[in-house]
Amino acid sequence: MPELPDVEQARKLLHERCLGRKVTRVHAANDNIVFAGATDLESQLCGCKMVGSGRRGKQFWLEFSKRLVLFIHFGMTGQVHIKGESTSHYRKIEVDVGANWPPQYTKLELQFGQLHVAFTDPRRLGRIRLYEGDASESPIISKLGFDPVIDPPSPQAFAEMVMRRKMPIKALLLKQEFSAGVGNWIADEVLFRSSIHPAQLASTLTQVQTNELLRQLKDVCGTAVAANADSRLFPKEWLFHYRWAKGRKQPTQMPDGRAIEFVTVGGRTSAIVPAVQQLSSADQPPLQTKKKT
Template structure:
C-alpha cells in the first residue's frame, strides 16, 4: 500500500502524486531488498539494479515459476474490470455464499482488488446493507450489485484514482468522519453510521441501505432491519421503515 519498485539511476515512477524522495539516493528509503539483473547472452549490456521499498511492511515477495498460475495470484477471484462474470454466473456465485455481502466483496478469492471503500461505495449505490447475507439478495439487488461493481471500479480507474474527481454524489467523499461527535452526513442530510462488517469498519446510510432479513430467525448486528415479507406487504419509504423499527 505504500511500496514501490525503483531502478538505480532512473527517475521515480509516480502514481497520482510526484514522489518527494531523492531519485539519486541509493538504496532508496525504506528499501527491503535490491537485486541486480544482467543479460547473460550479452555481457556488454549494462546491468540493471532494482530496489523494492515497503514503508508499511505489508508486502510479501515470493519466487515462483509462473506468476499467473502459481499461488497466491492463481487463488484470486475475478477482476471487476478484466474478467467480470456474466450476470448469470455472478448471481450463482453470490447466492451460494451464506455470509454478509460486504465480507464477500472483500474476500479476494471472490473479487480481486475490491477494498474497503470500494465495497462501501458499491453497496451504497446498490442500496444494499453490508450486513445482508449474500444468499438472501433478490434478483434486482444482484443485478444492481453487478452493475455498480463495474461502474465504481471503472470510474476510479478512469480518473486515475484522483479522489477529487469522483462524482460529488459518492459516499466516498463523506465517509471519513467516523469520529465526528456531531455525526456524519451526506449532503442531503442523510446520516452515515458505522458498523463493523467482515472485520472492517463499514460506512452505511441506513435511510437508503435497509437490512432485509430472509426470515424471523436471521441474526443481525443492526437495529435497522425488517423482515422481507414486511417489505413486500407495504410500499413505504426507507425513512418510514426506520421510524417503524425504532419505535419497537
C-alpha cells in the first residue's frame, strides 16, 4: 500500500505541474465505489483553476477556484500519471501506460490544456471525493491524527498518547486517527530502529522508549519524503531493503547476518530482527511467529 512518502511524492508532482492551470476537460469513470458518492464532478471542476494542494497522512488534495477541494486517497493500488512523462510509483504497483492514453484502470482524467493527468486504481480501493470549503474542516481530514512530517507532537505529549493505550504498539502506529500516514513498512522500520517489538503493549513503554520511537518516526518519514519516495535513495542500513525477501528460499537476514523473522501482530505481518527486538514482559498478547524454512 502506498504510504506517506508515496502520497507526498504524488502531491508534490501535481502541485509543481498543475498549479495555476485551468481545468479544460474532466472525465470520471462510472465507478460509485472509487468516487464515494461524488456527483456532477465533471461539470463542477471544468473551468476551475488549481490554486493549491495539501496532504495529511495518506490523504492528499488539490484546491481549485470556487473553494472546491478534490480529495484523493490511493487505497492499495492508486497512482497518478502525467501523459508523456515518467513518474515514480510505488514499487509493487504495475500499470502499463505504454503509448495509449488514458492508461488502463483510469478512474479520473483531468486535462489542463495540453497537460493530461490520470488517476488509476486497479483494485478500486482508492477514493476520490469533491468537497466545497476549507480542506482542514472536512471530516476527511479532521478525523486524522498527527502527521509525522507536518505536525509531530512533543516528546511529552507523544509519551502520554502512547502510554495510555493498552494495545500492541504497532497496531497503535497503524491507526490513522493516531499517526496519519504510517503504514506497514514504516511502522516496521521505526520499531526496528527503536529496538521495540511490534507486539509490545504501548502502555508498557518507558519515556526513553517513546522518545526514541518519536525520533525515529520523524526521521524515517522525513528521510523517505526527502528522497521523493525513491527507495533506491533510502539508507542502506534500513530494514526496508531486506524485508521483501519473505517467501524466498534463501534466509532472510540483514547484511551483518542478523536474522529477519516475520510475526503476526493484530492481523498484520511484521518484519522483525529478534537480535534487537524482544518483548520486555511476559504480560503480552499471543504471538504467531513465521520463521523462514
